[in-house]
Amino acid sequence: MDIVEGTISLNLPEGSNEVLLKNLYLSCDPYMQMLMSKIEGLEGFGTYSPGSPLTGYGVAKVLESGHPDYKKGDLVWGFTKWEEHSLVPSSQILFKIEHTDVPLSYYIGILGIPGMTAYAGFFEVGLPKKGDRVFVSAASGAVGQLVGQFAKFTGCYVVGSAGSKDKVDLLKNKLGFDDAFNYKEEPDLNAALKRYFPEGIDIYFENVGGKTLDAVLLNMRVHGRIVVCGMVSQYNLAQPDGVTNLANLIFKRIRIQGFGVADYYQLYPKFLEYVVPKIKEGKIVYVEDIVEGLEKAPPALIGLFSGRNVGKQVIVLARE
Ligand code: NDP
Numbered sequence: 001m002d003i004v005e006g007t008i009s010l011n012l013p014e015g016s017n018e019v020l021l022k023n024l025y026l027s028c029d030p031y032m033q034m035l036m037s038k039i040e041g042l043e044g045f046g047t048y049s050p051g052s053p054l055t056g057y058g059v060a061k062v063l064e065s066g067h068p069d070y071k072k073g074d075l076v077w078g079f080t081k082w083e084e085h086s087l088v089p090s091s092q093i094l095f096k097i098e099h100t101d102v103p104l105s106y107y108i109g110i111l112g113i114p115g116m117t118a119y120a121g122f123f124e125v126g127l128p129k130k131g132d133r134v135f136v137s138a139a140s141g142a143v144g145q146l147v148g149q150f151a152k153f154t155g156c157y158v159v160g161s162a163g164s165k166d167k168v169d170l171l172k173n174k175l176g177f178d179d180a181f182n183y184k185e186e187p188d189l190n191a192a193l194k195r196y197f198p199e200g201i202d203i204y205f206e207n208v209g210g211k212t213l214d215a216v217l218l219n220m221r222v223h224g225r226i227v228v229c230g231m232v233s234q235y236n237l238a239q240p241d242g243v244t245n246l247a248n249l250i251f252k253r254i255r256i257q258g259f260g261v262a263d264y265y266q267l268y269p270k271f272l273e274y275v276v277p278k279i280k281e282g283k284i285v286y287v288e289d290i291v292e293g294l295e296k297a298p299p300a301l302i303g304l305f306s307g308r309n310v311g312k313q314v315i316v317l318a319r320e
Contacts, residue, residue, distance in 0.1 A: 012066040017090040019070050021060035023080055024320065026294075027108035028301045028313035029142075030232045032056060037235075053081040059097070059107045060086070061320065075100065077107035082297055084317060095268070102279055103288075104319075109142055109312040110275065110286040113261055117229060118146035119271045120264035125227045125257050126203045130155035133197055135216065138207035138232060139180065140167040140287070142312035147205045148177045149284055156203075159196045161212065163307040170310070175285055189215035203227065209234045210241035217245035220252045228258040236305055287311030 012018055032054060035047045048054055058080040062070050067090040070076065078094035080086045088094070097107055109115065121143075122128060134151040138144045139160025148171065151158040160171045161183040171180035179196055186192040193201070193215055200221035206213060209231025220226070234240050249256060278284040289309045291300050297315045304313060 012064060016066040018066050019062055019076075019088050019090060019094065020064040021058075021076070021080055021086045021088060022063050022318065023058050023060045023084060023086060024316070024318050025059040025105045025108055026080070026082055026297060026315040026317060027057040027113070028297065028304060028309070028315060029056060029113070030230060030235060030304050032301060033235045033305065053083045055079060055081050057108050057113050059104050059112075066090075070094065070096070075104065077112055082294065084294070093265070099272075099276055102276070105288060105290065105314045105316070106279070106286065108314060109288060110146060110279065110284070111272070114142035114312060115146055115275060116264060116268060116271055117261040118143045118150060119274065120261055120267060121227045121229045121259055122147050122150050122203075122205060124264060124267070125259045126205065126225050128154045128156055128203055132156045132202040133199065133221070134158040134203045134205065135193070135197065135201045136160045136177075136205040136207070137183075137212050138162070138230075139177065140170050140175070140311065141207065141309070143229060144205070144207055145171075145175050145285075145287060145311065148175055151203075152176050152178075153278075167307075167310060170287065174287070183212065190218050193219040200224070205229060206231070208232050210243070214241075214243045214245050217243070217248040217254075220248060220254050222252050224252060224254050226254060226256040228256060232305070288314050290314045290316055292316045 034042055059077045060080055062072055062074040062076060065071055075097040076094040077097060079092050134156045136144045136147045139148055140162045144160060148158045148160050157178050160177045160180045162168055162171060163184050165182060168180045168182050171177040181192055189211060197219055201219050202221050202224050204216045204226045206226055206228045207230045210233040289311045294317060300313050300315060303309055
């Protein structure tokens with residue numbers, strides 16, 4: 001591939017089924033940190049190597065295609081790289097963007113992996129029912145803000161935790177959570193959860209791990225469900241924070257289940273049917289934190305671990 005003064009000349013070799021993409025929007029995700037470390041159990045997840053562009057989810061425009069499913073001008077989302085243009089093998093899953101009357105950045109947020117993660121985790125793993133009491137950590141983030149809104153659509157009572165007053169206000173005033181608290185200002189998380197859930201928690205949507213999980217274990221109801229989506233507080237630690245209250249899994253007969261969104265891609269059409277009308281009718285809110293330019297991507301990624309992002313962290317490279 002030759003890139004000359006902003007124009008690209010590409011001759012895909014005869015028989016090639018690769019796709020040349022112009023990357024428009026890139027996603028910053030907490031899991032990317034883990035791919036930079038050597039973590040036992042993560043082998044096979046495509047860990048990063050120094051000198052190569054990071055891989056991750058993005059929204060892109062097809063510039064050339066040797067694959068019959070994609071043609072020049074198509075908009076797609078899927079796995080790409082942190083670079084302006086990417087040549088991707090057709091074996092790499094790319095979803096064609098059908099609804100272009102919503103912001104394209106949504107395909108790395110509410111209509112992409114975070115949206116699918118919230119949907120699969122909450123409905124398929126959490127098995128919610130009306131009246132359930134739901135707690136969500138990292139609740140104002142890309143995934144959490146949707147879990148809370150899905151919980152409200154289901155008729156649940158939902159409380160979120162987040163790391164600043166502004167985020168707590170967002171949860172209560174814009175995202176429709178019944179209540180929210182700033183975990184950084186709660187010296188005793190167990191006492192805080194008892195305040196918000198005097199009758200206990202039916203579903204905990206776990207995004208952070210560590211001390212929050214430990215306090216939640218003391219506050220689950222009998223036969224409660226813990227949906228383990230992520231543990232962002234743990235990804236940068238050499239030694240994981242100790243979780244000491246695991247015996248409650250027995251006392252309360254709790255089901256705790258980890259999940260990976262990739263196991264649920266077959267639900268994507270059903271998910272779109274659920275969520276697209278809600279977006280178009282203004283029934284769902286999606287908060288994004290948008291920065292411009294590839295040079296802003298590394299600090300944005302690092303910022304996820306201090307809570308600098310408010311909502312889904314998006315990097316814009318080009319708008320089309
Ligand atoms: P977010 O947009 O929520 O960004 C991360 C947020 O985590 C920060 O804004 C910060 O919010 C919070 N945070 C960071 N460090 C800590 C800490 N030490 N303790 C508590 N909170 C912290 O990210 P996503 O919504 O994209 O991801 C949420 C979780 O879902 C992550 O754990 C991620 O790995 C996981 N995930 C899992 C998937 C799966 O298939 N299982 C797929 C996609 C995501 P605050 O200011 O509130 O602290």
